Amino acid sequence: MLPPFHLNDIKDKLSYHFRPWERSFQFWVRAIDIYTGYKVFQVRVNFEKDVQKRETMWERQHELTADKIFAMCSDLGGFFLKIAQIIGKPDLAPAAWVRRLVTLCDRAPPTPFHVMKLVLENELGQGIDDVFERFDVEPLGSASIAQVHRARLKGDKDDVVVKVQHPGVQDLMMTDIHNLQAFALYMQKTDIKFDLYSVTKEMEKQIGYEFDFMREANAMERIRKFLYVNNKKAPVLVPRVIRDMVTRRVLVMEYIDGIPIMNLGDEIAKRGINPRGKVAAAAKTKILQSLTLVYGQMILKSGFFHADPHPGNILICKGSQVALLDYGQVKDLPEQLRLGYANLVVAIANNDPLRAAESYRELGIETSSKCENELQELFKLAATMFDTKLPPGVTMLQPFAEESSIKKVGVQAFPEELFSVLRTVHLLRGLSVGLGINYSCAEQWKPIAEEALSKAGRLNR
Structure with missing residues (x-):
């Protein structure tokens, strides 16, 4: 006897099988629209000679694009919420993007x-x-x-x-990542002189672990x-x-009682404390020092670290005690990369471009610079990527700007495993900007880095 025929079951199965195709179509339609919008605008803005008018035009274009990126990340959800977390930061994206995307973090709709x-x-x-x-x-x-x-x-x-x-979320996330990898390959061949594909490969590996x-x-x-x-x-x-x-x-x-770090300002105001006063400043400094110390120890001492310190994973408990949640994304750095990064930390802290260049080679970061002051630009890029304190005159990475270090130096190869360190530093930088504290994690980490190098018998190299 044949099983009963249910039209709804067939519809559900067809819908399930076509979801990745539909999702890919949605991504490419929106990504192409965003990309071509910028390319057409770049041609148009070059006809405007007035610098102030050009800046106003760029701001309008960024706002228009921010709305499109927000709509894409919000509608597709899932992996694109993670993308919003990564790019929605003051040092990585235009201010209009940041204002729009910061509201998206951890806004996934709950499953019934x-x-x-x-x-x-x-x-x-x-x-x-x-x-x-x-x-x-x-x-x-x-x-x-x-x-x-x-x-x-x-x-x-x-x-x-x-x-x-x-x-059912894993298959869709992998579809999203593969689409992003194809887009990254195109971007690094045409516009951005950075090994974006390796970054997306590391994201694929890390997100696979999260399940x-x-x-x-x-x-x-x-x-x-x-x-x-x-x-x-x-x-x-x-x-x-x-x-x-x-x-x-x-x-x-275990349940840990605390408030999300994003709500810290509201909590301080609720308690009648002046948010710009000494008490609030001391609490914020203590929070940032705790997080910086922990990450310095994890990355440089053991190489095994929590690689996702975005604000949604940080709670502030009684007495400004910090709780670190969500260990789905962790990284175990190989010894060579751990010590190579320790060497780079010391180079940045000591303002030593020669040592930074040596660390790049040790880490396997390959550059294609033909600019003047190559060593200085390379050092500027190192500080922009791997320190919480941006170099003088730099407000964000600006990958499309001709005067940016990424355009001048060009990163042809970037080790996948180093992306987690890069992302961690940038999330710490985002927290420092949010708390209103400008500091260098490289300077804070220098003693830990020197201890790591000393234990390996190579401090004086």
Whole structure:
């Protein structure tokens, strides 16, 4: 006997199979529109000789493009929310883009509770009521890969956070990344003298890891232990994993009470503290120092680090204590890259262009410079990419501007594994801009970098 014929089932299956094609079409239509808009504008703006009028024209074009990028990231969601996090920063993008994209971070629509309940019960092999005394239906937050709920385990007095993966999101994310890789290849051959393809390959690898919560739990425990061993008091809080409640798609961990760092200004004002006064400045400095110390230790001492310090992953707890969440993106740097980066940190801190050039070669960063003052431009690019304090006169990377270091130097090869360090430094820079503190992470990290080089017997090289 033939199974019953259901038209809706066939429609659902066809829709599921065609989703990647539809998504690719949406991306390319919008990406081509944004790109050609800028290329046509570049021709048009060259006819305007008045500098002030040209700047006004550029600002209008950036605002128009910002609306288009916002619409693309908002409509497609998923991976494009991560793209909004990366490019929506003052040093990477025009101000109009930043104003528009900063509101998009971690705004993924939540998956309905009945769907997440099925995922959770299938993964744990038990009903929610059998495991939890209380489970909040409304999520604490929803991101591109998963959403988190507050709950309490049976027989326990403390709350936990339950991280549950959105079903079906992995295939769509990989489609997005492959489209972006093709676009990156085209851009680096035509407009931007930087090895963008290697950057997107590293993104593909890192995001692939994010779908394995067992890997994330191991990373969280490893970093937690490292920070407690290397400090009298850990500079940041790392959630404790509930070990028997971890699967590939579900992760249960300790609940840490705090406010998102993005809400710090509102919280300071709510408590009647002058946001520009000494008390607020001291709290912000302490927060930034804690984060900088932790990242210096992780990157330069062990090479194994949390590689996603965007504002949504940082909580501020009582007494300006910082909590670092979400260990889906971690990086384990090979020894050569760890020590090469330590050498570059010392070069930037000491304002030593020759040593920076040596570090570039050691790191495998290949440049194609034919400009005057090559060494100085290369050093300027090193500081722009790998320090939180921008060089004098530089406000952002400006990859399209003729006077930018990227245009003058040109980066032909950039090691994929170094992208996580680059991204981490830029996220720390974004936080420092948001907190209103201008500082150099290279100067802060210099003693840690020198200790790493000394242990390897190469401090005086």
